[in-house]
Every structure is written in C-alpha cells, then in structure tokens.
Amino acid sequence: MKKFLIAAFVVLLNFIPVACAEVVTVEADGYYTVGDGPDENISVAKERARAEAKRNASEQACVYVESISEVKNGALTRDEIQTISATVLKICNETVSPEILSDSVIQFHCHITARVETADVLAQVNQGKDKLIEATQRNKELEEENARIKAELAELKARYKTANADERKQIDAEVKRNEEQFTAAQWNDKGYALNNKKEFAAAIECFNKAIALEPHYAKAWNNLGYAYESLGDTAGAIDCFNKSIEFNPNYAAPWNNLGYIHSKFNEHEQAARCYRRAIEINPKYVLAQNNLAFAYNKLGDYDKAIACSLKTIELDSNYAKGWNNLGVAYFKQKRWREAADAFGRAAELDPTDKTMAENRDAALAKIG
Numbered sequence: 001m002k003k004f005l006i007a008a009f010v011v012l013l014n015f016i017p018v019a020c021a022e023v024v025t026v027e028a029d030g031y032y033t034v035g036d037g038p039d040e041n042i043s044v045a046k047e048r049a050r051a052e053a054k055r056n057a058s059e060q061a062c063v064y065v066e067s068i069s070e071v072k073n074g075a076l077t078r079d080e081i082q083t084i085s086a087t088v089l090k091i092c093n094e095t096v097s098p099e100i101l102s103d104s105v106i107q108f109h110c111h112i113t114a115r116v117e118t119a120d121v122l123a124q125v126n127q128g129k130d131k132l133i134e135a136t137q138r139n140k141e142l143e144e145e146n147a148r149i150k151a152e153l154a155e156l157k158a159r160y161k162t163a164n165a166d167e168r169k170q171i172d173a174e175v176k177r178n179e180e181q182f183t184a185a186q187w188n189d190k191g192y193a194l195n196n197k198k199e200f201a202a203a204i205e206c207f208n209k210a211i212a213l214e215p216h217y218a219k220a221w222n223n224l225g226y227a228y229e230s231l232g233d234t235a236g237a238i239d240c241f242n243k244s245i246e247f248n249p250n251y252a253a254p255w256n257n258l259g260y261i262h263s264k265f266n267e268h269e270q271a272a273r274c275y276r277r278a279i280e281i282n283p284k285y286v287l288a289q290n291n292l293a294f295a296y297n298k299l300g301d302y303d304k305a306i307a308c309s310l311k312t313i314e315l316d317s318n319y320a321k322g323w324n325n326l327g328v329a330y331f332k333q334k335r336w337r338e339a340a341d342a343f344g345r346a347a348e349l350d351p352t353d354k355t356m357a358e359n360r361d362a363a364l365a366k367i368g
Helices: 042-071 078-088 118-125 129-162 165-196 200-213 218-230 234-247 252-264 268-281 286-299 302-315 320-332 336-349 354-367
Strands: 023-034 090-100 106-117
Touching: 023 042, 042 078, 042 090, 042 106, 042 118, 042 165, 078 106, 078 118, 078 129, 078 165, 106 118, 129 165, 129 218, 129 252, 129 286, 129 320, 165 200, 165 218, 200 218, 218 234, 218 252, 234 252, 252 268, 252 286, 268 286, 286 302, 286 320, 302 320, 320 336, 320 354, 336 354
Parallel strands: none
Antiparallel strands: 023 106, 090 106
16 A cells, blocks of 8 residues: 655755655745835736745755655756756645735735655656756756846846936836746746646747747747757757847857757768857757767767767766767777776666667677
8 A cells, every 4th residue: 555645844844855755745935025116017026926936845845856866876966956846846726915014015925835746756867867957957047047037126126216206217117128028937937847748839839928028038949949849840940949049149058959950860060060059158068068979979080079978977977878979989999998888887877778788788799
C-alpha cells in the first residue's frame, strides 16, 4: 500500500526532506502595494502579487527537489534545481485579496497553495541532460527579465516621490510601458511552461500575445521558434530565430537554435558558424560548446572537436554528451585509450544511452 506524505511549510520553517514522500504541499504569499505613487493598473498589480507568490512557492519547492536529487545521487547545480522546481510546481488554489492600508493605499495579498509530486521531480531529474541545460538557460533568462522589469518599476516609483506635476505625467507613461513589458513577460513565462509540457499549440498562442505587446521581444520570438521547431515547422522556426536575432543580435540562444537546424540538415559548416557566434556572445553556453564539438567531428576537424569538448566538460563535468563527443574525436585520431576513458565516463553519466557503452566497448576492442 502506498504511503502518501502531505507536507506543508512556509518560508520561515525548516523543511526536513523525506525520501518516501510522494506529494509535498507548498503554501506561499506575495504582496504588491498601489496608491502610494504613480497611477497603476489594478489588474497588473494583482498579477505582480501573484508572480511574487509563485516565485516564493518555487523557492520553497527547491528544498524538496534538492532532497530528491540527493536520493537519486544526482549532481544538479543550484540553477538546475530552481528550474526543476519552477517546472514541477502545480498550483492547486490561489486567492488575491485587497488589504486597505490607508485612504489611498491598497496592498494586494496573493496566497498560493501548490503541490510538488515526486514522480514529476524524478521525470525532470532523469530527463536528458541537454534538455535540462537548455531549460535552465531559458529559466535564467526569464528570471533576469522579471528582475529587470521589477527594478525599473522601483526606480520609477522612487523618482515619482520627488517629481513635479509634469514629471509625474511622464513617469505615469513610463509605468504604463513597464506594465506592458511585465504583461508580455508573463505571457512569455506561461508559454515557456507550456513548452515544457509539450503543449506547443497553446504555447504558441501565449508567445504571440507576448509579441503583440512587445513586437521586438527577442526572447519570445526565440521561444516561438522553439515551439514551431517542436511541431516540425522548420521554416516557421527559422523565421522566428532570425527575428529574434534581428531584434537582439547579442542574444545567444537563437544562434544556437539556428545551428541545430543546420546540423539537422547536415549543413555543418553553417552550423559551426552559428555555434561560434553563440559562444562569442556567451562563452559559458554549454550546449553551444558541445554542439560546436559535434559539428567539428562531422567536419573531420578533430583537434578543434577535442578543444570544444574539453571546454564543454570544463563548464559541466557531468554532461555525458560532452564526454561522448570527446571520445569520438579521440577515436577518430586512433587514440584508443583516451577514447575508451571518455566513452566510459559518458556511459557512467548516462547509462540509458546504450550508444555510449557501445562506443566504449569499441574503443576497448581496439586496445585488445
């Protein structure tokens, strides 16, 4: 008979992880105050309170996700734990209540009850490492976007306190613009969550709503391209990635995604150019480094493949495909022992991929 453990906890309490837990319930609060500064949209104010509550709930879920990872002997980074927590969090109930602080000031209080299921956590922990790395990259981008919008609003509110009448009108207009950016970011956030659930048609609707508010929203264009690519619409995906690059040439993700499409059609020279551009923008972009190593292997430039693979492993020593690409390059250079060691490490990190174990055995056979 299955044992179900329902655990509720708040930020100020210490949570002790229990390995047999199947469901954990999380409760969190978020607040947002209006009326003490510039003119603000009440609906957006409620959404800001909700966004804060959801972030707090996700932070609490991190404790449980980390405990499951330890039980599974997973080697997850803090960013990966945060990504999984945001992905598996299921909101069961939420309320947004106005609290009157004074004649003109209202504080919106959002209370969220959410749950985290062990099966969902394990599914994320056990998914392919490249998917987790990509999801972590995108989650980090979303967090940075939300933090920028929040900081900009705080700066506008601070200016409002000492502004004259004309300046306050200008600040009101800037706050409205900030609200549009916040709403677009929320649609992008929702679309991203739907992408994770493979609900790509619904995700596309969300990304289009974000773009309707922010036509030059590079992140939303890139995410829209990912959804189209997942549905097999390569032409639509390429158009979206190019739009993303047009609006932000220094955004690494669409360059990597374009490279992936070129690789898929065996256009490895073009793929390598895209990957190199992604790495120029973000030297710590693990997937782009690994993809470039793959492209160099396909092009027969094994010295460069080795250099890129070693950089990939330096950035993430637990990335099995990085070790596998290193093994391929060594194997092609007839460096059998080094190839066997690299393939062996890859097989150890990802025992579900039988190809890596077969590669190791092939290298060992060469050694005799």
